[in-house]
Amino acid sequence: MGKKTVHVSDFSGAVIGDDADVVRIVVLEHPDLMTGPVQLEALPAEVESIDDAALDVVVVDIFDAHGDGEARRVTLNASEFDALATGTPMADVLKTAERVKPPKTARKAPADKLDYATMEHAGKPHRGKTTDEEAELVRENLDKINERLAAEGIRLIDPANPEHAARYGFPEPAQELTASEG
Template sequence: MGKKTIHVSDFTGTVLQQDDEVVRVVVLEHPDLVAGPVQLDATPGEVENIDDAALDVAVVEIHDRHGGGEPRRVVLTASEFDAMATDVPMAQLLKTAERVRPPKARKSAEKIDYGTLEHAGKPHRGRVTEEEARLVREQLDEVNKRLADAGVRQIDPADPEHALRYGFPEAS
């Protein structure tokens, strides 16, 4: 018995032929998105007007006492944000404002132990140890929940690559 995979547009359900161009759309933020970024497939025609529909927005973080120590992220139209600058035009204000330094990178000396439940199953280039594979097999639901919460790919025992990597029995 053979298997046949049919690809369809996530937006319209249109069947995509093997030689059709497929556009990958990654949704980074959306009010209904609960477990991190997701990927959708579409045809070029379905997304050709997406740039026309795009909004000029400002994304800001508010660091105040209301966040309980955590900043609040706010998205507003660029024109609404620009109107907040009454003394100097916003374009000038942004050019002269103090730069925010990115957080310091972790020291490379810190090695992640993928043989712990905290890190098992995370994508990495190294060899999967038997301990990591065992944790993934025995606690797959917990590992996949953590991966989904972190916005990374989940482990599918039916995926031949994942089955080989983590020692799942191959599907027949």
């Protein structure tokens, strides 16, 4: 059994015969749009006039005493906005206006950043500094952690390895004496 998808214009209800003729329109803002952007489908002929009907608009944020520090966003015709500049053409006003820097946001830790002070990630090789919490966890649970590392195909932690001993706080392994030293 097969399935056939029939596209119908959201504007006229007309059946769109060929999938290649489907025009997808995403409505980002509309006075009646309450739940965020929506997608519509239409015939090419139904949307030919959209470009001709497009408006030159300006979107501004207004910060004044009425907003309690919050901006009011206003969209208006570009010609109406341009008329506000009476001494100098608006194009010149915009060229010399002070640039606005986007607000700084608090830097968040990446969502994929691993917490090596947990049983799930302790002992995995990493470039960062080994925290006291991770080192203690490794020392107290070495067998379990090595079992997990082996299952994940990661190198095991060897307390006799000077690098591992230093990283996780194991006692330094004794240096073997050579025959010439002993």
